[in-house]
Amino acid sequence: NNNDNDNNNISSDLLTIATQRCSLIRASYEIVAEGDEYEELASQAILNGSLDDFMIDGNDENASWRLRLRQYGSMSANGKEKRYGKNMRSPLSQERYAVDEMKELFIQFGGEVNLKRPDCSLYLFEGLKGRKKKVLGRLLSKGPNTSLIAPKTRKCITNTPLCPIAAFNMCNLARVxxxxxxxxxxxxxxxxxxAAAMISPSCKTVGIEISHNGIVNRGDIINDFTSRNLTVPAAxxxxxxTNNTIRDMARAAVGGEFDL
Ligand SMILES: C[S@@+](CC[C@H](N)C(=O)[O-])C[C@H]1O[C@@H](n2cnc3c(N)ncnc32)[C@H](O)[C@@H]1O
Incomplete structure (x- = not known):
């Protein structure tokens, strides 16, 4: 909901920022329309103006776009597994049918279709928990790509690397x-x-590690930051x-006390 004055709703800008920092959220969407038939969704979207930006003479008329279908739960013919996300289908024939049924909306878009990297990703959700109707949503943002820092992709190999999602969660809980x-x-x-550097490139970080470079190689760690274009630790x-001199050195590296 775009109504920023309504206390029950958060603005899409805030939701976008929150999504990008939280590893527990896969993606966030703005609901554009809800209905029983694809055509109904198209008519609603035209009427409520949610996609006016992409229409000819709209602010973003040249934006590329795509429509994807996601069928969940009982909608997914694969009836064994009822977990959302796991039991998801995207049948292409149904997707094409939906695009055709919604052409009244799409012929008004100014931009081209781009299946790989569109400026605007539209999704049709069916079988969502608690919603009987079909939902047309617009992707606001995806959650962070935690696999970017998966231990197996890194140069510095240790015996006890923290799993990326846990690292992100700790940063989220600590409000980095x-x-x-x-x-x-x-x-x-x-x-x-x-994880902190992925969440906030301007944060200043310091690590203290007792092991020597033969066990925890500092050069490899720096490489793990630079090769991902992440801000390297100050030290x-x-x-x-537990040694006070070492802790003083850590403070000196950031020019003062730590927040976390
Ligand atoms: C569980 S591991 C940390 C894993 C780390 N979060 C990661 O993702 O690789 C604990 C680390 O603390 C180091 N360590 C243990 N006691 C320490 C101390 N007193 N001062 C500094 N480092 C210490 C160990 O050498 C070990 O590398």
Whole structure:
């Protein structure tokens, strides 16, 4: 819902930002229309003006677009597995049928279809939990790509890397944002600092790790940041984080106290 004044709803801008930082959200969508028939969805979208941006003479008239169909739960013919997400089908023939039925809407779009990297991704959801009707949604944002920092893709290999989703969750719970100063006193391969850098490129991070480079290679860790275009830690200090001198060194690296 785009009504920012309604306290029961959050704005799509806020939802987009939240989605991009939270590894527990796969994607967020704005609901454009809901109905029993594809044609009805098209008529509603035309009437409520949610997609006016993409229409000829609209603000984004040259934006490319695509429509994808997602059938969940009992809608998915594969009846064994009832878990949402796992039991999802995207039958192409039905997708084409839907596009045809909704042509009244799509012929008004100014831009071209782009199946791979469209500016606007539209989705038809069927069989959503708690909703009997078909839903036309517009992708607002995808959640962070946590597999980008999966341990098996990294150069620094240790015995106890934290799983990326756990690293993201810790950063989310700690509300990493802006230029937060973060210390990981048991840094290891720096999974938490990698997640923090993905969430907020301007945060300042320091890791303390007791092991020498033969066990936890600092050069490899830096490479894991730079090869992903992520802001490198201000320092990865070798030492015991219970030692006051080491902790002073960590503070000096960020020019003051840590926020987290
Ligand atoms: C569970 S691992 C951390 C894993 C890390 N989150 C990662 O993703 O790789 C704990 C690390 O803390 C280090 N460590 C243990 N005691 C320490 C201390 N007193 N000071 C600094 N590092 C220490 C260990 O060498 C080990 O690499």
């Amino acid at each position: 944002k802006g230029d937060t100063k973060i210390l990981d006193p048991f840094a290891g391969s720096c999974a938490i600092l990698l 990865i200090i070798r030492g015991d984080s």
